[in-house]
Amino acid sequence: MTVTDHDARGAYASPPIEPLQAPAPAARPSAAEEARTLVAGATRGTLGTLATHPPGHPFVSVTPYGVLGDGSPVLFISGMAEHTRNLDADSRASLLVAESEVPGDPLAVGRVTLLGRVEPIDGEVELAEARAAYLAANPDAAGYIDFGDFSFRRLDVDRLRWVGGFGRMAWCEATAYAGAEPDPVRPIASDAIGHLNADHSDALVAAARAFGGHPDATDARAERIDRYGIDLALETPRGTAATRVGFTTPVTDAGSLRAACIDLAKRSRESARAPQEVFDG
Amino acid sequence: MTVTDHDARGAYASPPIEPLQAPAPAARPSAAEEARTLVAGATRGTLGTLATHPPGHPFVSVTPYGVLGDGSPVLFISGMAEHTRNLDADSRASLLVAESEVPGDPLAVGRVTLLGRVEPIDGEVELAEARAAYLAANPDAAGYIDFGDFSFRRLDVDRLRWVGGFGRMAWCEATAYAGAEPDPVRPIASDAIGHLNADHSDALVAAARAFGGHPDATDARAERIDRYGIDLALETPRGTAATRVGFTTPVTDAGSLRAACIDLAKRSRESARAPQEVFDG
Numbered sequence: 001m002t003v004t005d006h007d008a009r010g011a012y013a014s015p016p017i018e019p020l021q022a023p024a025p026a027a028r029p030s031a032a033e034e035a036r037t038l039v040a041g042a043t044r045g046t047l048g049t050l051a052t053h054p055p056g057h058p059f060v061s062v063t064p065y066g067v068l069g070d071g072s073p074v075l076f077i078s079g080m081a082e083h084t085r086n087l088d089a090d091s092r093a094s095l096l097v098a099e100s101e102v103p104g105d106p107l108a109v110g111r112v113t114l115l116g117r118v119e120p121i122d123g124e125v126e127l128a129e130a131r132a133a134y135l136a137a138n139p140d141a142a143g144y145i146d147f148g149d150f151s152f153r154r155l156d157v158d159r160l161r162w163v164g165g166f167g168r169m170a171w172c173e174a175t176a177y178a179g180a181e182p183d184p185v186r187p188i189a190s191d192a193i194g195h196l197n198a199d200h201s202d203a204l205v206a207a208a209r210a211f212g213g214h215p216d217a218t219d220a221r222a223e224r225i226d227r228y229g230i231d232l233a234l235e236t237p238r239g240t241a242a243t244r245v246g247f248t249t250p251v252t253d254a255g256s257l258r259a260a261c262i263d264l265a266k267r268s269r270e271s272a273r274a275p276q277e278v279f280d281g
Numbered sequence: 282m283t284v285t286d287h288d289a290r291g292a293y294a295s296p297p298i299e300p301l302q303a304p305a306p307a308a309r310p311s312a313a314e315e316a317r318t319l320v321a322g323a324t325r326g327t328l329g330t331l332a333t334h335p336p337g338h339p340f341v342s343v344t345p346y347g348v349l350g351d352g353s354p355v356l357f358i359s360g361m362a363e364h365t366r367n368l369d370a371d372s373r374a375s376l377l378v379a380e381s382e383v384p385g386d387p388l389a390v391g392r393v394t395l396l397g398r399v400e401p402i403d404g405e406v407e408l409a410e411a412r413a414a415y416l417a418a419n420p421d422a423a424g425y426i427d428f429g430d431f432s433f434r435r436l437d438v439d440r441l442r443w444v445g446g447f448g449r450m451a452w453c454e455a456t457a458y459a460g461a462e463p464d465p466v467r468p469i470a471s472d473a474i475g476h477l478n479a480d481h482s483d484a485l486v487a488a489a490r491a492f493g494g495h496p497d498a499t500d501a502r503a504e505r506i507d508r509y510g511i512d513l514a515l516e517t518p519r520g521t522a523a524t525r526v527g528f529t530t531p532v533t534d535a536g537s538l539r540a541a542c543i544d545l546a547k548r549s550r551e552s553a554r555a556p557q558e559v560f561d562g
Contacts, residue, residue, distance in 0.1 A: 044387040046327040046377055048339035051396070058329035058339050059442075060377035060394050064387045082394075082442055096327055096341035105421040106325040106345045113341050113363075115332070138387075158335075161363055163343075 017239045019213025026211070026246030027228040031162040031170035032180035035112040036071050037226075038097050038162075040182035043137040045073070048094035049086035049118075059086055063095065064141070065155075066133035070178045072154050074130045075118065076141065079149040087153065091117040095155055108165040116157040116174075127152060185227045188254050196222045196230070196261065203265040208234050210271035212243035227251040230264075298520045300494025307492070307527030308509040312443040312451035313461035316393040317352050318507075319378050319443075321463035324418040326354070329375035330367035330399075340367055344376065345422070346436075347414035351459045353435050355411045356399065357422060360430035368434065372398040376436055389446040397438040397455075408433060469535050470506045477503045477511070477542065484546040489515050491552035493524035508532040511545075 047063040061083045065073040098111035130152040163169040204220035219235035229246035247260040328344040342364045346354040379392035411433040444450040485501035500516035510527035528541040
């Protein structure tokens with residue numbers, strides 16, 4: 001379960017206005033799902049290891065990676081690199097993966113720290129899987145993947161710390177991480193947000209009024225979209241607000257995202273019509 | 282001194298063709314200068330600390346920073362954040378700063394790992410300096426810099442590991458780092474490279490022929506520019522090549538970069554004319 005244990009933004013920003021009604025319940029991705037999505041969405045992380053000199057000093061380095069089916073990152077590291085020397089002496093490590101840097105406060109960026117041990121990969125099948133996973137993420141490595149002093153390693157994740165920008169963060173255990181799926185919406189989220197905001201802001205306003213707890217919303221902009229719903233930024237006569245509206249069933253691919261948005265718009269219209277009909281009747 | 286102890290690219294890429302003549306000596310920034318330049322050129326790094334659970338496990342987190350006059354990074358961290366808990370138990374830390382991600386192999390990106398201890402900042406003057414340095418780098422923090430549970434810390438750098446993409450890397454001690462200057466050319470390097478390649482490729486070819494060891498160069502493109510000179514990618518009838526041409530005196534600002542480039546072009550023309558005059562004479 002995602003536990004909010006810190007809300008830095010709450011300490012300084014004008015708090016968003018309260019909803020006029022209780023918003024309809026809207027699921028969010030779990031910390032495990034957020035972590036899987038972040039790891040699947042990048043190919044470069046930052047590796048924390050323990051230095052050999054000074055011994056035990058934390059050491060941080062750039063690390064491209066690929067992802068195995070259970071979410072374990074695959075590294076491909078040079079025998080000459082500091083982190084390889086460090087890992088050969090002590091396999092304890094962390095891998096930080098962050099969303100691409102965007103303008104604004106870097107602390108608003110989603111990120112996850114995977115804690116575990118970096119282990120050698122043995123066995124023909126395991127090595128072939130590691131090679132395929134690494135190359136899928138790092139096609140530029142094709143030129144040197146079969147050369148010399150590099151070797152594949154796997155980060156066996158024990159637990160992780162996920163931070164979803166300001167205010168949302170959680171620890172999560174390995175089993176939840178391995179069992180979670182990357183969000184199928186993430187690869188198309190940016191396009192979907194652009195399309196919704198450009199062509200369907202009326203539907204977003206209707207959804208915010210019907211389900212977001214803000215029947216006085218005058219404008220709504222999609223800020224984030226995932227398989228479970230849409231985070232909205234709202235304008236109302238009382239000020240700006242933030243809310244979330246959920247899909248009836250989780251989205252599984254681009255096709256069902258479109259269907260989920262159409263369903264949301266339809267339900268919003270029906271909800272808006274219902275009190276009107278009662279009033280007329 | 283910069284020691285090249287690893288050349289991954291040499292292991293797999295077609296090696297660049299050899300020069301026909303010995304190139305004129307061309308200084309490069311030292312590892313300390315490269316490190317200061319990298320740290321000055323970013324505002325967000327990755328912090329390595331030692332976790333409190335499991336104890337001593339490396340932990341990696343996103344960290345905005347500012348820079349004091351001696352190159353020490355200033356952090357501004359929340360009492361609720363994992364890395365703060367970690368640092369309160371053990372002040373040993375690393376800060377990784379990398380060039381902005383560019384297309385292509387992430388291992389080609391310049392980066393530096395600063396190793397040291399993260400210490401509280403006391404004293405009115407020191408706190409004012411830290412605040413100013415942090416806000417200069419992170420203007421978005423103005424909204425919460427005077428609030429609640431955040432505090433300023435300074436990374437006292439002991440030593441650092443610099444990696445300049447493939448093939449160039451070095452360890453460097455704290456005194457060299459503190460005594461080095463960020464490269465004054467870096468903030469304008471991208472514009473300068475664009476301008477040189479768009480409008481002065483003839484001068485770059487002439488410089489490559491005169492000083493770069495490739496008198497048969499037919500095309501030259503600036504790849505990187507710093508206070509000491511220009512890295513060039515060349516075309517020759519024998520294949521592609523890479524070389525470097527140096528400035529007579531180190532550049533100190535945008536104005537003197539222009540003068541240094543004009544001087545380089547002038548010296549290249551004189552050098553090209555000299556053998557011709559001898560031949561004519």
